[in-house]
Amino acid sequence: MARFTRIEVATEMYNTGIVPVFYHPDINLCKQVLKACYDGGIRVFEFTNRGDFAHEVFGELNKYAATHLPELKLGIGSVVEESTAALYIQLGANFIVSPIVQEAMARTCNRRKILWSPGCGSLSEISFAEALGAEVVKIFPGKQVGGPEFVKAIKGPFPWSSIMPTGGVEPTEKDLKTWLDAGVHCVGIGSQLFIKDSTGSYDMQAISARVAMALNIVKKHRK
Numbered sequence: 001m002a003r004f005t006r007i008e009v010a011t012e013m014y015n016t017g018i019v020p021v022f023y024h025p026d027i028n029l030c031k032q033v034l035k036a037c038y039d040g041g042i043r044v045f046e047f048t049n050r051g052d053f054a055h056e057v058f059g060e061l062n063k064y065a066a067t068h069l070p071e072l073k074l075g076i077g078s079v080v081e082e083s084t085a086a087l088y089i090q091l092g093a094n095f096i097v098s099p100i101v102q103e104a105m106a107r108t109c110n111r112r113k114i115l116w117s118p119g120c121g122s123l124s125e126i127s128f129a130e131a132l133g134a135e136v137v138k139i140f141p142g143k144q145v146g147g148p149e150f151v152k153a154i155k156g157p158f159p160w161s162s163i164m165p166t167g168g169v170e171p172t173e174k175d176l177k178t179w180l181d182a183g184v185h186c187v188g189i190g191s192q193l194f195i196k197d198s199t200g201s202y203d204m205q206a207i208s209a210r211v212a213m214a215l216n217i218v219k220k221h222r223k
């Protein structure tokens with residue numbers, strides 16, 4: 001069962017402004033990355049459903065978060081069907097992110113009052129997703145769909161829409177300011193947050209530092 005309501009998740013997404021997106025099959029590494037992000041200030045984190053037995057890793061990761069990272073809202077991404085959404089809800093997912101809009105998935109999440117963020121690429125898709133109950137809609141891939149200019153155009157006729165671009169967002173002042181000025185609710189960032197050292201291993205201190213830096217940029221430029 002989710003530890004946080006969908007409203008709490010949506011609010012935290014806005015407050016922090018950045019949702020890291022990550023997958024790895026090694027549970028111990030995932031715990032270290034999760035803690036590094038938490039130490040840097042992250043309070044919403046998207047683990048992705050991209051590998052075999054990803055649900056088993058997620059289940060253990062969510063138990064770890066509940067015990068050691070009590071303020072963290074851990075959710076799952078890359079979910080493409082209703083049955084997988086139901087599986088992760090049973091594992092305690094606090095939100096479900098999908099690259100597509102699917103009505104059956106929306107109904108499953110709404111029934112359990114879980115935040116559902118579907119991937120949209122047009123105004124019609126955004127409107128349909130919101131009609132199905134999506135509080136925060138994902139645009140993916142963010143840069144390829146149209147980038148900040150796309151968000152700005154959407155916010156004209158749909159000023160109430162809460163938009164989370166994922167894909168191509170960079171944790172730099174120039175890029176984050178451009179997205180924030182366009183009116184995003186938050187942004188999803190993947191590999192550019194997860195720094196590796198010269199040996200190819202993840203550098204946890206560097207990850208915490210980069211996360212903290214990016215969050216400070218959001219605070220500075222949030223309208």
